[in-house]
Amino acid sequence: MPDLQNWLETNLLKLNLAEEMDYEQGFSRLSYTKEEKQSHHVFQSIAQDLGLEVKADQAGNQWATWHVDDQAPTVAVGSHVDTVKNGGGYDGVAGVLTGLAAIKALKDQNIKPVKNISIICFASEESARFGVSTIGSKAISGLLDKEDIASVKDTDGITIKEAIEDFGLSWETIDQAEVPESKLESFLELHIEQGTQIETNDADIGIVRGVACPIRLQVTATGMANHTGTTPMTRRSDAFTAIAPLITFVEEQANLLNSEQDIPLVATVSTVSLEPNVMNVIPGEVTLGIDIRSVADSLKKELADRIQAYCHKIEEKRSVDIHIHTLVDNPSVFLDPKVVEKLTKVTEKINYKPFHMDSGAGHDVMNMANKWSTGLLFIPCEQGISHHPKEFASINDLAKGTQVIAEYLKEETGEDL
Amino acid sequence: MPDLQNWLETNLLKLNLAEEMDYEQGFSRLSYTKEEKQSHHVFQSIAQDLGLEVKADQAGNQWATWHVDDQAPTVAVGSHVDTVKNGGGYDGVAGVLTGLAAIKALKDQNIKPVKNISIICFASEESARFGVSTIGSKAISGLLDKEDIASVKDTDGITIKEAIEDFGLSWETIDQAEVPESKLESFLELHIEQGTQIETNDADIGIVRGVACPIRLQVTATGMANHTGTTPMTRRSDAFTAIAPLITFVEEQANLLNSEQDIPLVATVSTVSLEPNVMNVIPGEVTLGIDIRSVADSLKKELADRIQAYCHKIEEKRSVDIHIHTLVDNPSVFLDPKVVEKLTKVTEKINYKPFHMDSGAGHDVMNMANKWSTGLLFIPCEQGISHHPKEFASINDLAKGTQVIAEYLKEETGEDL
Structure with a gap:
């Protein structure tokens, strides 16, 4: 050859x-x-x-x-x-x-x-x-x-x-x-x-x-932009600290679903965009892109549902609004x-x-x-x-x-x- | 008037x-x-x-x-x-x-x-x-x-x-x-x-x-970019999931320092940049910008030290390298x-x-x-x-x-x- x-x-x-x-x-x-x-x-x-x-x-x-x-x-x-x-x-x-x-x-x-x-x-x-x-x-x-x-x-x-x-x-x-x-x-x-x-x-x-084929979610958390130096910790609506635990949650839940059954699932928070993303302003808006894949469509759906429920919990605890947009959901x-x-x-x-x-x-x-x-x-x-x-x-x-x-x-x- | x-x-x-x-x-x-x-x-x-x-x-x-x-x-x-x-x-x-x-x-x-x-x-x-x-x-x-x-x-x-x-x-x-x-x-x-x-x-x-005046830190975590769909959860070096808990940590520690003494301190993870920041690639590198302020310079220093120690812990647990660059440290x-x-x-x-x-x-x-x-x-x-x-x-x-x-x-x- x-x-x-x-x-x-x-x-x-x-x-x-x-x-x-x-x-x-x-x-x-x-x-x-x-x-x-x-x-x-x-x-x-x-x-x-x-x-x-x-x-x-x-x-x-x-x-x-x-x-x-x-x-x-x-x-x-x-x-x-x-x-x-x-x-x-x-x-x-x-x-x-x-x-x-x-x-x-x-x-x-x-x-x-x-x-x-x-x-x-x-x-x-x-x-x-x-x-x-x-x-x-x-x-x-x-x-x-x-x-x-x-x-x-x-x-x-x-x-x-x-x-x-x-x-x-x-x-x-x-x-x-x-x-x-x-x-x-x-x-x-x-x-x-x-x-x-x-x-x-x-x-x-x-x-x-x-x-x-993936389910892809776009999760947007909206808080309130404000000056980093003059806004006390107790008076903030920081969109980034509010949504950050979701990044960890997605990984944890993917690992959990893999430990519970045999068909593999992978999930990744692969994109982020912050507004205004400057050093002296508290993040007012954060958008995360999440990519979820498995040949078992029900598993992808299960993780997407858990993400939605977790975002509701965040909204209850923190002064932010969270909107989830499904970009892609292909069987x-x-x-x-x-x-x-x-x-x-x-x-x-x-x-x-x-x-x-x-x-x-x-x-x-x-x-x-x-x-x-x-x-x-x-x-x-x-x-x-x-x-x-x-x-x-x-x-x-x-x-x-x-x-x-x-x-x-x-x-x-x-x-x- | x-x-x-x-x-x-x-x-x-x-x-x-x-x-x-x-x-x-x-x-x-x-x-x-x-x-x-x-x-x-x-x-x-x-x-x-x-x-x-x-x-x-x-x-x-x-x-x-x-x-x-x-x-x-x-x-x-x-x-x-x-x-x-x-x-x-x-x-x-x-x-x-x-x-x-x-x-x-x-x-x-x-x-x-x-x-x-x-x-x-x-x-x-x-x-x-x-x-x-x-x-x-x-x-x-x-x-x-x-x-x-x-x-x-x-x-x-x-x-x-x-x-x-x-x-x-x-x-x-x-x-x-x-x-x-x-x-x-x-x-x-x-x-x-x-x-x-x-x-x-x-x-x-x-x-x-x-x-x-602020201490400003630039924290860069380097993992390994890879395909989101084909890289099992167990074989990843995801820089974003590795560093995400730091976002929560900065807020928690600022609140803790405020509860321990009277001089206010504020701290904000105000910027983020992800590489490559595209939907189907696991984040290979993440850079966070952190802004810390207090009139008590020793308090700012204390938080910066805790951030450094926490980053070392992350490095021990996850397959990422973390580099901290002090952008600004003004008394x-x-x-x-x-x-x-x-x-x-x-x-x-x-x-x-x-x-x-x-x-x-x-x-x-x-x-x-x-x-x-x-x-x-x-x-x-x-x-x-x-x-x-x-x-x-x-x-x-x-x-x-x-x-x-x-x-x-x-x-x-x-x-x-």
Whole structure:
């Protein structure tokens, strides 16, 4: 496999617009920025070198297709190349890269598929810029609610609509990227695990059964801003000291729920904004963002309920008003058991050990699962670190993932099926 | 006094660049911005109408002088007109306005002072923009450490040096605003109380003995950023959940210290910054800003020590590193007891009830006290609310303050002294 490994190594750097993978600041290719576009251009160029037809749709998704027959169905594989701020170079890229590499492997083996194969590079998977994730795959799956997100802004005050127009697309036509159900037969995504279960279970490849979609809450506590030096401790309505115990509570309750039953739940107070956030003014308003995930939707709901009850208690004890806004509440997504079975079979066939698991992170495949038969493969990443400059997956694991995809595509698009 | 009250009402609006005082968003005239400059222009115009000579110094302070004799000493009065973001229209303005109004009162009474009188409108008192306060009065008093602040930036990335140059000043010469000790005889500031002690004690005017200067700490906890969905609760180094109990601890310990002895102490966790502060990433780094004040310097030190010890405990229990940086540690300032006595005498002479107190907030007078004999007067403000759009002082209380200043100036600059 040295040829495949070299190819992966070279094109991993290219898709990351990088000379090496080890940057202290990591990679920043936020949604619908020129950095994401540059990486899309690299995708186009690699795909064209493999002899694929490349086109972009109205949402900025890139489709690279091995087109064999107008009448034949299309089997799709893909992921994304955008990143969080100071993120890693594998989240997303791994799936796009191994998809393209699998095409190379099939071509090197002189395989002649009887179905079309598309490698999709989805636009704007990460929510880091606008708080809205998987925009490209939502558009393809017909799940994009334009009205709902039009006025969402990034931290520079640029709306998602403006960003999309700056990207060279038209806001008016973005939802025309929707693909009819009949056009695709199935969709497969490969992603880094962003956890350590594959390694812990001494396996090679993770085969995902369910994706834990989040409940996201925005909790706003409103007290009264006042001068820090002249307002006695007894006459304050400090929104920050009032809400601070909730940060501890969320962690405690997540740990408690995990100790009480077997299905894992994770919960994080991941964002905060303080008004006015200056040294000599008591915080008058605090907003916390809370992210809760589990494949068991009832567990997420249970924690959200406990958070609400705890906020009521705070309101009773302290002179603050608390408002909870549910930003996101998506039920968990389950992948097609038949695809899970097929992936298991091909993984074992080429002598790798599969591990069946759930995903704590959302991916483009969640949207695709709404319309098509789908599968999700994980490859290990070091220490489970992700969304961080230290994110790392080995070329060896990328090659294993490529082999599984190639083998799967052979089975799915070969003549004997 | 209807004439004085009308004058105060009219010029209060003018200095606030406003048609009315009741704006939901309050007033925003941050340090060294065009809004501060506009208000300085109004100050110049009012002073000139009163027949005063107006000049600006190298730090942007405005000096309006009733010049009677080159050989005579100068008695000064003043405050500032800059504000915090969405602040009130009385913090600072009250002192500048009543200083000018006192000149009007003396002139209306045909008083002929034998000393010069200057009303100073100090530049950039508030720390809201750069985290550095009382820049103008520091320059006058020779306390400005240019090296120390040159690279400080506002939230738009503009350095204090750039802001000062944009304001029309030269960074090179800003410290030449220093005034020799011999040039001034004394300095008096009037300010709104920003508390409720005058009212609680059924008095008219607060006469301040000491100013509680802050200790300000910057506490940074460093953990490890990671994906919120895929990192089990047991494998996290969440900097926010690690440091959150400190927010509660600071409030608890301030209350405890207040219950143990009589000198008040206040402490506030007033700022927070989270990295990366996005919904799907566990906080990797949190920085809290803590403001501690008391006229008893040993009490401030005691709380700072307890905070440090508590942070060590957190480090022992959680996988985070905590670094504490002392931003500010200024000893409390005591005003001239002779001036306190003179202010008490004149207040009682015109049949107002004085109340002797300490100040929890820093003011320009702190710097002036370093070099000259100084006094600080407070007038009541509604519910003690300050640094907030609802900040309010009555015209009646502004008029009382004006009368006390005028009476003091008569005594200090009259022939019989």
